[in-house]
Amino acid sequence: MPTPSRTSNRGPAAAPENRRAILDAARRVFADRGYHAPLSAIAQSAGVGQGVLYRHFPSRLDLAFAVFEEHLAELEAIAALPDDDAFLRLWSRVVELTVEESAFVEMFLDARRTLPETDIGERLPASVAATLPRAQAAGLVNARLTVADVILVQRMVYGVVATSLDAGQAKESVHRALALLRPLLGPE
Amino acid sequence: MPTPSRTSNRGPAAAPENRRAILDAARRVFADRGYHAPLSAIAQSAGVGQGVLYRHFPSRLDLAFAVFEEHLAELEAIAALPDDDAFLRLWSRVVELTVEESAFVEMFLDARRTLPETDIGERLPASVAATLPRAQAAGLVNARLTVADVILVQRMVYGVVATSLDAGQAKESVHRALALLRPLLGPE
DNA sequence: CGCTAACCGGACAACAGTGTCCGGATGTCT
């Protein structure tokens, strides 16, 4: 029997489960209280001590990288699709993440300031670059749009989210903002 | 002799000068280190003790209100101009403030969260409402733009600023963003 | 000239978040 229902989270065998619990709690807490939520709150929400959290993830950035790595992987998987509309799907998911997990964006800001040499900030632009030309060739997107423009619009969306009071208002405001921007983004 | 060159900043007569020094220091520090800079840093930069700062301004918001009140007054003065292009001047100044003193925007966010009943957040929309229709009638601005749209675009500009590494990059990014948005904002 | 009221300055307590450390619990292997 592998690990059916453990009664404790101690001992050598519990490490992977604890790691998983920390990641899940971190995503929850980041979404609820923002990227700068105290790490102690994450440990508490995961039901582990702070020592455990710091052993698995020595810094907030290590934790955030691990938490959001799968989002990045998902975006890159979308970008790897051969379809002409891969860019549109990528964009749609980016907007979704920006609205629902704005800590995702704040992680990039933190990474850029704390570890300027990391390349994590290049992965999203790379995915955009890989998909945008195809969508433009297929007439799905305004042909004059550059990769930098797309990133800039994503930063604008973040601004709308960051100045919203709550998730509901953020969603609605972003919806309006994208409607406003549609003439720029869509095919002319 | 009124107050030619005081050698000390103590005594009853020094209060107004100290207040002024604190306001100037606050604007400086807010611009340099962001809205959440420690109040002790502001006191130090003003050359006064923390007690003085707290007596004049019991909370960060009180200080920020006082610091940015004159910016608001300036914007309202622009909005009071009878010219058709009052809106354009207002908008240009709003963008300038958003870029160069983004703490101005963060103060509104703080006020909205801390004192939801304050009306300070309504003053900018009111100025926009007072000037936008005239500019539209004169054909200076896209006629389909609403007041809410203008505020939304301002929030987008803030997003570009908030995701910039430094003031120089912010200025450049906002410039590109506004160029991108021009087809939406300008007369069609 | 001296008294008084107002005000300044920096020390200080309170508090929150970070990161560390070690006693104690647990699974594994022999």
Added chain:
DNA sequence: AGACATCCGGACACTGTTGTCCGGTTAGCG
């Protein structure tokens, strides 16, 4: 079963910020 290596938990020291407090200074006025 027993010993060991691993890992957990929460207390703790540390740091940085907030807000308060009181001794000491200053201007104004009789």
